[in-house]
Amino acid sequence: MITNSATDRYQGIEPLRPWAVTRSTRLKNLSRSLAFAFVAFLVTLVTPLAKIDGWAVAFLLINIAWIVGQTSRLGVKERRDAVLRVVFTSLAVLAFIPWMSIFITVLLKGYRAIYPGYFFSDMRTSTPEDEFNIGGAGHAIVGSLIMVAIATVVTLPLGILSGIYLTEVRGRLTFLVRFIVQSMAGVPSVVAGLFIFTTIVQPMGKYSGMAGGLALAVLMLPTVSRTAEEVLKLVPDDLRSAGYALGARQWRTAIMVVLPTVKSGLITAGILGVARVIGETAPLLLTSLNTNGFVWNPVGGTVASLPTYIFSMFMYGTEYSTSRAWTGSLVLLALVFGFFVLARRLGATAAQKAQTDSRKAKKLKKKS
Amino acid sequence: MATTPTPRKMVVVYSRADRIFRRIVTAGALTSLLLLGLIAGFLIFRSSGTFREFGLSFITGSEWFSAGEDPIGGATTALVNADDASVFSIGPMIVGSLVVALIAMFLAVPLSIGGALYIEFYAPRGIYRILVSLLDLAAAVPSLIFGLWGIQVFTPIGVRWATLLNDRLGFIPLFSVEFENFARSPFVAGCVLAALVVPITTSVAREVYSRTPRDLIDTCFALGGTKWGAIRSVVIPYGKSGVIAGAMLGLGRALGETVAIYLMLNLVFDYSFQILDSAGGNVASMIALKFGEATDKEISALIAAGLVLFIITLMVNMIASSIVQRSTPRA
Numbered sequence: 074m075i076t077n078s079a080t081d082r083y084q085g086i087e088p089l090r091p092w093a094v095t096r097s098t099r100l101k102n103l104s105r106s107l108a109f110a111f112v113a114f115l116v117t118l119v120t121p122l123a124k125i126d127g128w129a130v131a132f133l134l135i136n137i138a139w140i141v142g143q144t145s146r147l148g149v150k151e152r153r154d155a156v157l158r159v160v161f162t163s164l165a166v167l168a169f170i171p172w173m174s175i176f177i178t179v180l181l182k183g184y185r186a187i188y189p190g191y192f193f194s195d196m197r198t199s200t201p202e203d204e205f206n207i208g209g210a211g212h213a214i215v216g217s218l219i220m221v222a223i224a225t226v227v228t229l230p231l232g233i234l235s236g237i238y239l240t241e242v243r244g245r246l247t248f249l250v251r252f253i254v255q256s257m258a259g260v261p262s263v264v265a266g267l268f269i270f271t272t273i274v275q276p277m278g279k280y281s282g283m284a285g286g287l288a289l290a291v292l293m294l295p296t297v298s299r300t301a302e303e304v305l306k307l308v309p310d311d312l313r314s315a316g317y318a319l320g321a322r323q324w325r326t327a328i329m330v331v332l333p334t335v336k337s338g339l340i341t342a343g344i345l346g347v348a349r350v351i352g353e354t355a356p357l358l359l360t361s362l363n364t365n366g367f368v369w370n371p372v373g374g375t376v377a378s379l380p381t382y383i384f385s386m387f388m389y390g391t392e393y394s395t396s397r398a399w400t401g402s403l404v405l406l407a408l409v410f411g412f413f414v415l416a417r418r419l420g421a422t423a424a425q426k427a428q429t430d431s432r433k434a435k436k437l438k439k440k441s
Numbered sequence: 442m443a444t445t446p447t448p449r450k451m452v453v454v455y456s457r458a459d460r461i462f463r464r465i466v467t468a469g470a471l472t473s474l475l476l477l478g479l480i481a482g483f484l485i486f487r488s489s490g491t492f493r494e495f496g497l498s499f500i501t502g503s504e505w506f507s508a509g510e511d512p513i514g515g516a517t518t519a520l521v522n523a524d525d526a527s528v529f530s531i532g533p534m535i536v537g538s539l540v541v542a543l544i545a546m547f548l549a550v551p552l553s554i555g556g557a558l559y560i561e562f563y564a565p566r567g568i569y570r571i572l573v574s575l576l577d578l579a580a581a582v583p584s585l586i587f588g589l590w591g592i593q594v595f596t597p598i599g600v601r602w603a604t605l606l607n608d609r610l611g612f613i614p615l616f617s618v619e620f621e622n623f624a625r626s627p628f629v630a631g632c633v634l635a636a637l638v639v640p641i642t643t644s645v646a647r648e649v650y651s652r653t654p655r656d657l658i659d660t661c662f663a664l665g666g667t668k669w670g671a672i673r674s675v676v677i678p679y680g681k682s683g684v685i686a687g688a689m690l691g692l693g694r695a696l697g698e699t700v701a702i703y704l705m706l707n708l709v710f711d712y713s714f715q716i717l718d719s720a721g722g723n724v725a726s727m728i729a730l731k732f733g734e735a736t737d738k739e740i741s742a743l744i745a746a747g748l749v750l751f752i753i754t755l756m757v758n759m760i761a762s763s764i765v766q767r768s769t770p771r772a
Contacts, residue, residue, distance in 0.1 A: 126598060154667035164555025165572075168643060171636035172579040175590045182593075192482065234469025242466050252762055255665045257477055259690065259758030261697025263725045267747040268480045271487045289757055291480070294473055323455065324462030333445050352583020355699035355729055384700065387589060395593075402586045409581050418573065 092191075107137045133163050184405030186396045192404075195377075196365040201386055201394030209308075210401050212367040213382035216282060217369055220361065220378060221347050223286025228236075228293045229343045232334075236301030236342075241327045251302075258295035265291040266356030274360055282376035283366065285361030292353060293346040300345050304338030304420075305331065341420040348412040352405055354380035379405045462571070462731045466659030480751065488745030490738075495529060499745060502530025505731075507739045529742035533712050535749065537627065537722020541702065542695035544631025544716060550688050557646035557684075558672060572750050576647070582641035587761045588704035591633035596705075599629035603717045627721035637689040637701060638729040643691060649683030650676055682764050693754045699725040724750045 113131035117123055122131050136159050144152040199208030235254065239247055267289040274280055308331050316326030332339070340359035362375040363385050379401055386398035492499060494571065508526040560572045603623035610616045612699060623629065653676050661671035702723045709720035728750075729741050735743060 083709060091625065124601070126602075149504070150667050150670065154669040155671045158563060161555045161559040164552055165559035165564075166557035168552045168639050169575070169579075171590075171595075172582065172640070173573075174594060175582060175586060178590055178594050180585065191749045206526055208699055231469055233473050234466050238466045238470035242463050242470075244463070246467070246471070247765075250474065252759075252766065253474050253477055255762035256755060256758045258474055259693035259697065259754050259761075260477075260480070261699070261725055262729050263697070263699045263753050264480065264484070264747045264751045264754075267728065267744055271483050271744060272479075293478065294476070298473065306706060323459045327462070348581050352581075352585060354583070354658075358729055359732055380583065380700075383585060383589070387704075398589065405583060406586060409583065410578060413578055413581055424771070 105139075109139070111244040120228030134160070139349075143358035157438065163290040179399060179402050179406055182396065182399035184371065186393075186398070186400040187403070191400065197366050201389045201397060202391050203393070205393070205396070210379065210382050210397070212364070213377045213379045213401065214404065215367060215369070216361070217351060217378040217380070219369075220282050220286040220357070220376065221287055222349050223283060223371060224289035224293050225343050225347060225348060227287065227338060228297045228346060229339075232294060232297030232301045232342060232346070233265075233339055233416045235298040236305045236339075237327060237331075239302045241323070241331065252299045254295050258299070260291065261355075262292055262353050263355040263359070269358045277372075280360060280362045280375045281373065282361055282371035282432040285357050285376060285378065286361045286371065288356035289350040289353060293350045296349045297342050297346040301339055304335045304342060307338065308334050337419040337422055344412050344416040344419070348409050348416065351379055351408055351412070355383055357381050358384070379408075443670075460467070469619055481748075483542060484748040488741055490750050491529060491742045491745040499530050500535065500749065502528070503532045503710055503712055504528045504530055527736075527738060529739065529745075531727070531746050531749065533710055533722060534708075534722040534724045534727050534746070535753075536712060537706075537708075538696055538724045538750075538753075540714070540716060541627045541631050541634060541706065541721060541723060544627060544693055545634035545638055545695045546688060546692055547634060549642055549691060551683075552635070553639050553643035553646050553687070553691075554684060556643045557650055558676070559699035560643075560647050561650045562672060562676070563669065573647070575642075576644050578646060582635055582640075584616055584698055584701045587633060587637045588701035591630075591636075591701060591705045594628060595633055595636075596624050599632050600624055602632075603628050607717050609769045615714065616717055617715055619715070620719065622719045623717055624719060625705060625707040626719045627706065627716045630702055630721065631716070633701060633705050634695050634698060637698065638695050638739075641694055642684075642687045642691040645687030646684045649680040649687070649688055653679045686761045686764040689757055689764070693757040693761065696757065697725055697750065697754045699729050702726040703729050709744065 110132060113128050113135055116131040116135075117128045120127075120131075122128070137156055140155045141152060141161055144155050183218075186205040188206050190206065190209070192214065193211045194207075194209040195212035196208045197208075235250060237250060238244065265288050268291065269284050273287060275282040277284070312330055312334060313326055315329040317323075321329065355382070357378050357380055361378060361381070363381040364375045365378045366377075368376045381404065383401040384397045386394045386401060389395075465647060495502070506526070506528050560569065560576070564572055604621075606616050606628070607618055607621070607623070611618075634759040657670050657675045657679070661675055666674070703726035706721045706723055706726065707719045708722060709726055710722070711720065713720050713722075724746050728746055731739065731743055
């Protein structure tokens with residue numbers, strides 16, 4: 074235990090960091106950036122570079138010019154390093170801009186048609202051109218949730234089984250299964266829709282929520298299997314050994330020790346899968362279509378869903394219907410993000426739990 | 442010196458309950474394999490008629506005409522005769538899919554490599570975690586919303602870029618146009634597709650880069666290298682295969698994308714390599730477009746198109762995942 078006390082003694086002592094950025098440097102950098110931004114704005118007024126994208130190009134060029142000037146007394150290597158730092162930073166910003174723009178657009182355009190009834194009423198008695206206080210997307214939300222629930226019920230057990238196969242059973246086909254799961258993640262959504270159309274919709278003779286849910290299940294399975302595998306890998310081998318040592322067979326260890334340890338992680342796998350498929354449009358256009366009213370029966374014919382609701386509202390093309398489409402997008406995006414954050418939360422606790430469990434096991438080992 | 446002791450060979454005997462358990466789990470794991478086989482099987486089965494009738498010209502030809510669509514409706518006897526006149530082939534759509542996907546990858550790969558390097562090596566530690574989870578969130582945005590955004594927000598900007606390209610580089614056949622209407626062109630659609638693909642490729646690239654052995658990077662610094670020196674001589678060579686795999690995954694996604702392209706691209710059944718012209722092709726969105734009012738025979742042709750798309754994307758994805766599996770040794 075010598076090492077422990079040694080680290081304890083130095084706890085609370087911060088090492089000096091003379092290279093750390095001080096407050097005044099940060100202030101200087103900020104004011105410089107603002108000045109450059111203004112100069113870039115002036116450039117857009119007098120040159121063909123126009124609008125926000127022209128401004129961004131001007132801003133980048135000014136920054137690079139400044140960096141080159143700053144490092145003129147250093148060697149070629151240092152200069153290149155400094156310039157590339159700016160280039161990578163701007164590439165990263167550029168990569169994030171579309172997403173930010175989408176988020177802002179959805180918020181700005183989507184809030185107009187929101188009122189409490191939007192979540193509870195359907196479009197049976199209203200047309201897309203009606204005022205925003207009539208009609209809503211309640212039927213679409215319900216339809217989406219029903220189909221996603223069907224997909225989850227189908228895929229979660231299968232995904233967990235394939236996860237168990239890859240981590241516990243480790244049979245001869247491990248490589249093949251992993252390979253297939255990874256390749257299946259790339260099946261185009263429209264192909265999944267076609268598949269369900271030929272196997273379910275045509276024999277049944279009608280479009281249905283069940284078909285939509287199964288199409289989503291095809292797309293959801295790879296995500297769930299892969300996440301379940303990742304989660305099951307977190308289970309420390311100590312726990313398995315402990316199970317075996319207590320005389321449990323493999324199946325008992327898997328079901329009573331391994332699975333309960335990562336319960337929340339497996340739920341995470343399901344939620345991530347849901348977040349992945351709830352916005353899929355193409356397969357639903359081929360399997361469940363769209364209606365204007367609430368449908369609770371998953372085998373009773375066409376069912377509305379959020380994506381197809383947004384799609385049809387957008388294709389309708391009037392100002393009011395487009396606004397409704399954006400509001401639908403807002404709800405959809407909120408659902409996706411909600412599921413995502415939930416999955417993150419649960420996943421974090423699962424990883425933590427697995428870690429603390431293994432730490433406890435190690436402590437026990439040391440004590441004995 | 443005594444030889445090092447070797448571990449005793451363990452003989453594992455599974456009880457009957459264990460054997461049943463293992464068999465059930467194996468069966469569950471093999472459903473994904475079965476599912477893939479079923480998809481391929483059903484698509485082949487249902488599209489065989491189309492392939493038998495049109496043969497290879499289904500893939501090379503450039504005509505899509507369904508004679509069965511009777512405007513008046515009814516007259517089934519007329520339909521049977523008229524149906525023989527219909528021709529289905531998807532050559533321009535396949536080429537168009539590749540063109541749009543390649544434009545997207547051309548834009549997305551540099552962006553995601555730069556973005557991944559920034560997140561992993563330049564970003565302040567404080568925002569590192571935020572950026573990583575933002576990336577995951579961005580990958581979860583439904584493509585439908587990308588399509589809406591593309592048509593209502595991005596199109597004016599994309600059209601301006603296209604006009605600029607055509608102005609300055611119009612003498613190159615690739616950038617020439619017949620009509621100066623740049624909206625709904627493969628270029629603008631490709632830009633939106635790039636935005637859609639970037640989160641996927643970036644997160645794969647970032648993950649690969651983060652696995653670079655720390656001591657190799659530190660060695661670079663110890664030898665007096667700059668950060669860029671370390672990235673160029675260690676990080677990029679180390680992550681090469683992973684980044685290629687990520688790009689392939691993105692390509693697969695770009696090839697199979699349906700709704701965003703449906704909204705962003707003007708589908709025209711004609712071979713065209715003028716990427717700024719308001720005419721392009723795409724297999725996936727063609728399926729969605731024609732499906733609504735398709736006759737039985739046309740549906741069979743659409744399923745054949747789906748089969749072609751399925752084979753192309755599956756090949757791309759299999760190459761990608763075999764690269765991934767080779768580059769990440771697992772226990």
